[in-house]
Amino acid sequence: VNLELRHVIVADDGGQEGRLAFLNGQLIAVLTKLSRAHDDLAGRWYVEAAFGELTNFQLPQHAFDDLPALCSWLEESCGIAKSPSA
Amino acid sequence: VVPTTRLFNKLSSLTTLTDSDRALLLALRGTVIALKAGEDVGVQGDRPQDATLVLKGVLGRYKLLSNGRRQFLSFDIPGDMPDLQSLYLETLDSSLGALTDSEVMLIPLQEIHSILGQSSEVNRVFARVMLVEAAIFREWMVNLGRRTAFERIGHLLCEMMTRMRAVGLTNGDSCELHITQSQIADALGLSLVHINRTLRELREAGLIGWSRGILTVLNWHELCETSGFEGSYLRQVTQTARDR
Numbered sequence: 001v002n003l004e005l006r007h008v009i010v011a012d013d014g015g016q017e018g019r020l021a022f023l024n025g026q027l028i029a030v031l032t033k034l035s036r037a038h039d040d041l042a043g044r045w046y047v048e049a050a051f052g053e054l055t056n057f058q059l060p061q062h063a064f065d066d067l068p069a070l071c072s073w074l075e076e077s078c079g080i081a082k083s084p085s086a
Numbered sequence: 087v088v089p090t091t092r093l094f095n096k097l098s099s100l101t102t103l104t105d106s107d108r109a110l111l112l113a114l115r116g117t118v119i120a121l122k123a124g125e126d127v128g129v130q131g132d133r134p135q136d137a138t139l140v141l142k143g144v145l146g147r148y149k150l151l152s153n154g155r156r157q158f159l160s161f162d163i164p165g166d167m168p169d170l171q172s173l174y175l176e177t178l179d180s181s182l183g184a185l186t187d188s189e190v191m192l193i194p195l196q197e198i199h200s201i202l203g204q205s206s207e208v209n210r211v212f213a214r215v216m217l218v219e220a221a222i223f224r225e226w227m228v229n230l231g232r233r234t235a236f237e238r239i240g241h242l243l244c245e246m247m248t249r250m251r252a253v254g255l256t257n258g259d260s261c262e263l264h265i266t267q268s269q270i271a272d273a274l275g276l277s278l279v280h281i282n283r284t285l286r287e288l289r290e291a292g293l294i295g296w297s298r299g300i301l302t303v304l305n306w307h308e309l310c311e312t313s314g315f316e317g318s319y320l321r322q323v324t325q326t327a328r329d330r
Contacts, residue, residue, distance in 0.1 A: 012283070034279065037283075037286055038279065038282055038283070039282070041278075041279060041282065046277075046279045058153060058155065059277070061271065061277045061278060061279075062277075062278065063278075063279055
């Protein structure tokens with residue numbers, strides 16, 4: 001089981017940094033870093049869309065502080081156990 | 087001003103009322119209470135003895151789901167009686183709370199039954215109110231089910247403006263609307279991020295201005311057009327949504 005992130009530019013506010021999240025090679029989520037236009041949410045990470053197993057979860061309505069926080073949620077939701085040392 | 091004036095305004099936007107009907111409505115008495123934003127008037131399962139008439143602010147009917155999820159079913163403004171169904175249905179099937187600091191009058195159901203018994207026209211207009219409300223729910227269903235985020239917000243704002251206008255709460259193309267983005271998100275089934283983004287699009291398209299609780303529609307025709315708003319479901323006979 002592995003979670004892979006690919007860098008993309010999302011067509012929001014003239015082009016925003018984003019990630020495609022793949023689980024075992026399959027696209028499971030589209031993530032964006034919120035632009036300055038989002039005021040106090042700017043710079044936080046948001047799940048724009050989700051597929052597969054994730055659709056059984058309630059998508060977070062909030063934005064995450066940073067990418068690692070979002071990835072933790074993804075891993076937890078996809079049932080990826082964290083290694084004890086992590 | 088008599089507290090029931092907005093109610094009278096609203097009812098007379100739906101039908102023509104006689105002077106004696108007007109007197110009956112304006113004589114309705116109840117207990118006026120102030121509510122803080124977030125405070126409930128009733129919760130699902132309650133058996134109310136009073137009907138709630140909104141005097142100031144915005145109330146909303148809602149349901150809570152597991153995980154703290156919330157769905158607003160309505161936004162209720164002055165003149166609205168969001169739990170009028172209690173006249174005939176004993177228990178509340180949704181909760182009712184204040185979205186902003188508000189003021190309501192609790193009118194004993196008995197009082198209302200009594201005026202309904204005195205005038206067939208008042209009886210008819212109350213039935214009409216409840217049917218128009220059902221029509222509003224149908225529009226909200228279309229909103230939630232099929233409209234895009236842009237259309238959902240646009241449609242909601244057109245509806246709110248039209249309803250505010252009927253009870254005399256607009257000033258030109260502006261009205262006070264202090265609801266938060268998070269409350270709109272919970273009404274439209276969208277995330278806060280999406281609401282934020284879509285409101286920006288509406289502003290950038292020159293359709294609305296909204297700051298410090300004052301909503302201004304800058305291009306009514308275009309806003310209606312792009313959001314698919316056609317106000318006839320509100321059945322306002324004396325004041326219709328303007329066609330400019």
